[in-house]
Amino acid sequence: MYEAAEWLCRTMTDSGPRDASVASTVGRITETLADTRSRDSVTLAVDLVDRLLSEGAMPPGESDRLLRSVAAKLVKAQHLRDIEPLFSEVPDGTSGPAVELRACLLGELALIGSGAGRRSLEAYAEKLRELGHPLARLPGARLDMEHRFAVRVRGLGSFKTAKQLRSRLPEAPSTDGGAVAGRGAGDARDDGRANAAARPFRAGGWAREPETRFFTLPSPLSPDDFGISFIKELPLRCLAGEGGRRGSALACATTPDDVLNELFSASYVGGVNGQGQGGAYARLYAWEGFCALMGLPAGVPLLEAVRRAADHRWLRFMAFTDWFHHDTSDVAFAVLDPTRTRVAVLAATDTDADRDGPG
Known part of the structure; x- marks a missing residue:
């Protein structure tokens, strides 16, 4: 899947006009890799996000959705030990898909109560706070008032009557x-x-x-x-x-x-x-x-x-x-x-x- 996506990325770069359908295909492959548990899948999915979004092959709204989806899937599907190496270096700015993806990863980890005490993750989060990234405003762990977030209870859906x-x-x-x-x-x-x-x-x-x-x-x-x-x-x-x-x-x-x-x-x-x-x-x-x-x-x-x-x-x-x-x-x-x-x-x-x- 990665080789196919990499080839598609090269065709977008070399052929001139960017093909939205090709970019969408690469995006779906990236999400599939993020959802496939293995250390290699983490590395490959993150690489594709950076390739695809750095080239501007997707409109801003769709690129945001893809980046946030990949971060959520990585946290849900992968072991923390395989995600942690992504934070080996702190950022020097807040722009770019690489920083944004890691900011989203930290946000997703906070919601499931994971990552606390990991020095590289905490150093990255502290740097994001210094740089003023919007997600850095959020606490590194779920607050008591957030206890219902993403929790589904049978019989407690939306009110219709x-x-x-x-x-x-x-x-x-x-x-x-x-x-x-x-x-x-x-x-x-x-x-x-x-x-x-x-x-x-x-x-x-x-x-x-x-x-x-x-x-x-x-x-x-x-x-x-x-x-x-x-x-x-x-x-x-x-x-x-x-x-x-x-x-x-x-x-x-x-x-x-x-x-x-x-x-x-x-x-x-x-x-x-x-x-x-x-x-x-x-x-x-x-x-x-x-x-x-x-x-x-x-x-x-x-x-x-x-x-x-x-x-x-x-x-x-x-x-x-x-x-x-x-x-x-x-x-x-x-x-x-x-x-x-x-x-x-x-x-x-x-x-x-x-x-x-x-x-």
């Missing part, structure tokens, strides 16, 4: 005070925060652009009034036409780790027409989105974000509108900050945006 939501989370009751407060909420547009919160879904290729909105309140909202009656009064696209389908909107109290896990899964699994981004970047995007929902500054230490998350109130909600199709993946959260005067809302769906009927 109101019955499922009520059976697993406590419902936040409707109140008249919540409706009054919702009508008084003011729009607080923040494109930077919105982009960060939506990034996990964009990276994963979810079918529709997420709705991310921020609101301010003239006076603190009583925690008892933070429920569906409050949310329904906000000018949200995802709730337009509420009641047009059979069923009523509802909201349930949830926990920060539930929100963080959904953000992680959005880009780790990928949308029905998208691609998974691997664990390292799915983890980064999840934390960036999570901090954006709380309005924390970029680069805040993640343990500080965990501490602050406990002071916020978190809701998961659903409705029966043209936004929520309840057939693939629908996600909707509302977050109330500790001052009780700022609210963030995130709604995302993986249903085809062209499907507007109530079927």
Whole structure:
């Protein structure tokens, strides 16, 4: 396989026009080698990544996907003792596929709790922190709040019905005070925060652009009034036409780790027409989105974000509108900050945006 891929790489270099189908074939061979347990497979897969991506034979989005996929497969399939030699030299910069692949490898190893105490890996990670690589912001081991990442439990998939939501989370009751407060909420547009919160879904290729909105309140909202009656009064696209389908909107109290896990899964699994981004970047995007929902500054230490998350109130909600199709993946959260005067809302769906009927 390696010899065939190497020959294909030479044809791309020598023939002039780069053939996307040839590059895709080399990419598939590289992934197969990464998934084949042996020390030679590690060396050959890494060599092909460097050859293929250094030549610019793939568009940036596809090259990122391949690099992250290869890193994930290497960590899943190979022995750590065969991966460790890749970190014999520390980098002098953050550019290039060789450094990026190793950064992703460190990110994947952190998620499975492997690599701690290995001097070469820790030296490489420290150098990435000095150089400011984005993945170097992440801790070298999984935090307790990340316990649900990539864990599948039978019966605990996405929420598709109101019955499922009520059976697993406590419902936040409707109140008249919540409706009054919702009508008084003011729009607080923040494109930077919105982009960060939506990034996990964009990276994963979810079918529709997420709705991310921020609101301010003239006076603190009583925690008892933070429920569906409050949310329904906000000018949200995802709730337009509420009641047009059979069923009523509802909201349930949830926990920060539930929100963080959904953000992680959005880009780790990928949308029905998208691609998974691997664990390292799915983890980064999840934390960036999570901090954006709380309005924390970029680069805040993640343990500080965990501490602050406990002071916020978190809701998961659903409705029966043209936004929520309840057939693939629908996600909707509302977050109330500790001052009780700022609210963030995130709604995302993986249903085809062209499907507007109530079927």
